[in-house]
Amino acid sequence: MPVYxxxxxxxxxxGAGTGTDSTAAPVRLGLEIRSVNGRFLDxxxxxxxxxxxxxxALRELVQGRLKRGKVELRAFVESTVAGNVAEPSPRxxxxxxxxxxxxxxxxxxxxxxxxxxxxxxxxxxxxxxxxDWGPALHALATQALDELVQARAREGARLAxxxxxxxxxxxxxxxxxxxxxxxxxxxxxxxxxxxxxxAMALTDGATPPQAAQERALTEAxxxxxxxxxxxxxxxxxxxxxxxxxxxxxxxxxxKRLDFLIQELHREANTLGSKSAALDLTRISVDMKVLIEQMxxxxxxxx
Numbered sequence: 001m002p003v004y005x006x007x008x009x010x011x012x013x014x015g016a017g018t019g020t021d022s023t024a025a026p027v028r029l030g031l032e033i034r035s036v037n038g039r040f041l042d043x044x045x046x047x048x049x050x051x052x053x054x055x056x057a058l059r060e061l062v063q064g065r066l067k068r069g070k071v072e073l074r075a076f077v078e079s080t081v082a083g084n085v086a087e088p089s090p091r092x093x094x095x096x097x098x099x100x101x102x103x104x105x106x107x108x109x110x111x112x113x114x115x116x117x118x119x120x121x122x123x124x125x126x127x128x129x130x131x132d133w134g135p136a137l138h139a140l141a142t143q144a145l146d147e148l149v150q151a152r153a154r155e156g157a158r159l160a161x162x163x164x165x166x167x168x169x170x171x172x173x174x175x176x177x178x179x180x181x182x183x184x185x186x187x188x189x190x191x192x193x194x195x196x197x198x199a200m201a202l203t204d205g206a207t208p209p210q211a212a213q214e215r216a217l218t219e220a221x222x223x224x225x226x227x228x229x230x231x232x233x234x235x236x237x238x239x240x241x242x243x244x245x246x247x248x249x250x251x252x253x254x255k256r257l258d259f260l261i262q263e264l265h266r267e268a269n270t271l272g273s274k275s276a277a278l279d280l281t282r283i284s285v286d287m288k289v290l291i292e293q294m295x296x297x298x299x300x301x302x
Contacts, residue, residue: 001250005155006069010147088122254301
C-alpha cells in the first residue's frame with residue numbers, strides 16, 4: 001500500500017449545452033480540488049449558485065476518499081463563448097423589478113440593481129435553465145478525486161524515498177557513534193589513574209595507596225555510566241526500524257510517524273547531552289539535522 005502525501009491538486013471540466021434554442025449559450029461545468037497538510041480533514045466548498053443543492057453529496061464523496069488534510073473544492077458553471085452577453089427576457093426583467101420594489105419597500109437603503117447585476121442574473125438563468133448538473137457534477141468530482149489521490153500518492157512516494165534515505169544516514173551515524181564509547185571510557189580511566197598518581201606524589205603517603213586507587217576507579221566507573229549512550233543508540237535503532245516498517249507498509253501512517261520522529265529527536269538530544277568528545281557531539285548535531293528534515297516531511301503524510 002502506498003504512502004500518501006496530503007498535498008495535491010486536480011481539476012476537471014465538462015462542456016454542456018442548455019437545449020436546442022440557438023440563443024442559449026453553451027456552458028462549462030468546472031471543478032477544482034486542492035489539498036495541503038492538516039492535522040485532521042478540514043474540508044471547505046465553494047460552489048456557484050446553480051450547484052449549491054449538491055453540497056451534501058459532494059461532502060459525502062470527498063469524506064469517503066480522504067482522511068486528512070486541508071481540502072478545498074471549487075465547482076462552477078460559466079459560459080464558454082468569449083464575449084457572450086446573455087440578453088435578459090422581458091419576463092425576467094419584470095420579475096427582477098418586482099423583487100427590487102419588494103426589497104426596497106422593507107429596506108429603503110438597499111442598493112438598486114445595476115446593469116451588470118441584471119446581465120449576470122440573466123446569464124445564470126439562461127446558462128442553467130433546465131439543466132440537471134447532479135450526474136455531471138458527481139462524475140467530475142469522482143474524476144478529480146481520482147487524480148488528486150494519484151497526485152498525493154506520487155508525492156507520498158517521493159517523501160517515502162527521502163525518509164528511507166535519511167534512515168540510512170542515521171544508521172550510519174549511529175554506527176560511527178558505537179565504537180567511540182569504549183575509547184572514551186578507557187581514556188577517562190587512564191586520566192583518573194594519572195590524577196591519582198599525581199595526588200599520591202603530593203600527599204607523601206598520607207592516604208593509603210590502595211584506597212586511593214579504588215576511589216579513582218570508582219569515580220572512573222561512575223563517569224563511564226554517565227556518558228554511556230548504548231541505551232540511547234539501541235532505542236534509536238528500534239525507532240528507525242519501526243519507522244521503516246511503517247513506511248514500507250504504507251496507508252495512513254502520518255500520525256504514528258510524527259510520534260516516532262519526536263522520540264528520535266529525544267534520543268539524539270540525550271546523545272548530545274551525554275557527549276564527552278567532539279566527535280560524538282558532531283554526530284548528535286548531524287542526527288538532529290536529519291531528524292528535523294524528516295519531521296518537516298512526515299507532517300505532509302496522511
